[in-house]
Amino acid sequence: MKATLLKLLVCPACGAGLACETWKAVDAEVEEGLLTCPCDEAYPVIGAVPRMLLGPFRAQLGRTYPDYFARYRSQLPTRLLPGAGTASDGTAAAAVQTQQSFGFEWTKFAGMRPEWERNYWGYLAPKSAEFLRGKVVLDAGCGMGRHLHYTARHGAEAVGVDFSGAVDVARQNTSGLPNAHVVQADLYALPFRPEAFDFIYSLGVLHHLPAPEDAFQRLLVRLKPGGEIRIYLYWSLEGSPGWKRALLGCATGMRRVTTRLPHRLLLGACYPVAAALWFFFVLPYRFLSRAGWAETLPLKQYAAYPFGVLLNDTFDRLSAPIENRYTPAEVRSWFEKAGLTDVEVLPYAGWLGHGCKPPAAGAGGSTPSGTGQTGVIPLDAPASSNLHAS
Numbered sequence: 001m002k003a004t005l006l007k008l009l010v011c012p013a014c015g016a017g018l019a020c021e022t023w024k025a026v027d028a029e030v031e032e033g034l035l036t037c038p039c040d041e042a043y044p045v046i047g048a049v050p051r052m053l054l055g056p057f058r059a060q061l062g063r064t065y066p067d068y069f070a071r072y073r074s075q076l077p078t079r080l081l082p083g084a085g086t087a088s089d090g091t092a093a094a095a096v097q098t099q100q101s102f103g104f105e106w107t108k109f110a111g112m113r114p115e116w117e118r119n120y121w122g123y124l125a126p127k128s129a130e131f132l133r134g135k136v137v138l139d140a141g142c143g144m145g146r147h148l149h150y151t152a153r154h155g156a157e158a159v160g161v162d163f164s165g166a167v168d169v170a171r172q173n174t175s176g177l178p179n180a181h182v183v184q185a186d187l188y189a190l191p192f193r194p195e196a197f198d199f200i201y202s203l204g205v206l207h208h209l210p211a212p213e214d215a216f217q218r219l220l221v222r223l224k225p226g227g228e229i230r231i232y233l234y235w236s237l238e239g240s241p242g243w244k245r246a247l248l249g250c251a252t253g254m255r256r257v258t259t260r261l262p263h264r265l266l267l268g269a270c271y272p273v274a275a276a277l278w279f280f281f282v283l284p285y286r287f288l289s290r291a292g293w294a295e296t297l298p299l300k301q302y303a304a305y306p307f308g309v310l311l312n313d314t315f316d317r318l319s320a321p322i323e324n325r326y327t328p329a330e331v332r333s334w335f336e337k338a339g340l341t342d343v344e345v346l347p348y349a350g351w352l353g354h355g356c357k358p359p360a361a362g363a364g365g366s367t368p369s370g371t372g373q374t375g376v377i378p379l380d381a382p383a384s385s386n387l388h389a390s
Contacts, residue, residue: 001029002028002178008196011039011043013039014039014041016038019035020034021035026048032045052191061080098321105319112146113306115304123201123203123230123348124201136156137151137158137200138160138219140200140202140219141202141203141204148180149174152177156179158174158181159182159192161182163187188218190221194222196222199229200219202230203230203231212233213334216231220357224357225357229355233324233326233350233351234324235347236325244298247298258319273314277299277310286303328345332345
């Protein structure tokens with residue numbers, strides 16, 4: 001954990017500022033330590049990542065990082081020790097299952113690919129590196145950190161937050177970038193100061209939460225007046241051809257079984273499924289892409305990527321316990337109810353929603369540059385969250 005991150009952090013339980021006890025430092029970063037709050041809450045720093053989790057999510061840390069808890073047992077508050085977690089209700093159990101699912105996924109599909117940069121700018125279009133430079137940016141649900149990597153590389157002070165073990169991969173994928181930070185935390189209990197960020201994006205994450213609009217509202221609390229927010233959500237296929245809705249229905253039916261499978265078993269089962277999709281849809285599009293009717297083929301967006309990307313997305317689509325889908329009107333309503341301006345909802349194998357938080361009273365009426373542009377986002381992004389989540 002870099003010292004510069006501490007100025008952005010607050011206790012997710014009470015909102016107070018935090019102090020840091022450093023127990024091990026590597027290259028001027030806190031590798032192991034403890035963040036403490038006046039309210040008596042405390043949060044371990046493990047592998048240079050502050051673990052700012054509460055409730056059942058925090059209970060997972062002892063099982064994942066036993067060496068840390070064994071090494072510092074005498075220095076840690078009793079409530080942080082393994083076995084001291086709270087009991088989970090049904091909703092919390094589903095959330096923990098989601099946490100474990102994405103932690104497994106982004107550990108297995110951890111590598112950075114050259115294609116990711118094009119994918120990154122596709123989601124941010126028409127923004128450019130100039131828009132990012134000098135801004136404080138939050139990647140909400142950063143996964144394995146590929147979008148976070150490019151955000152930091154292009155000059156932003158970039159903070160990635162995720163509640164799963166994917167943060168360890170994100171940390172690796174952003175190593176060497178002094179302006180990149182990774183935090184393990186829940187989007188419903190964000191550990192950041194109000195109005196801390198100039199730009200917030202959340203790509204392929206909110207629709208996997210039990211109350212997505214609530215999480216969206218919590219992100220807005222951390223957005224500065226005059227700042228901008230962009231989200232990606234699955235589309236409902238309302239008004240789409242019947243065969244597309246039938247394919248979605250088949251996938252939804254499969255999920256009733258696949259979301260209950262052990263992750264390793266599901267990953268093995270995804271190989272033949274992804275291979276069939278590749279053979280029947282992606283390869284034909286590669287050969288027939290110049291034919292006008294070929295544009296109607298599903299999964300055509302994967303023609304620009306290697307097979308491993310489709311495999312990753314197949315696992316993602318079949319493993320996440322919670323999935324919500326939206327119409328463009330529903331996405332727009334989130335932004336309008338929140339009082340955001342310059343609202344846009346554009347198709348991108350789903351919906352990209354974008355808006356600006358009004359400037360504070362007396363701060364002038366201008367809005368950030370790069371807003372109010374429409375019709376410039378390409379429509380060929382992959383259709384599930386490997387290429388949506390960061």
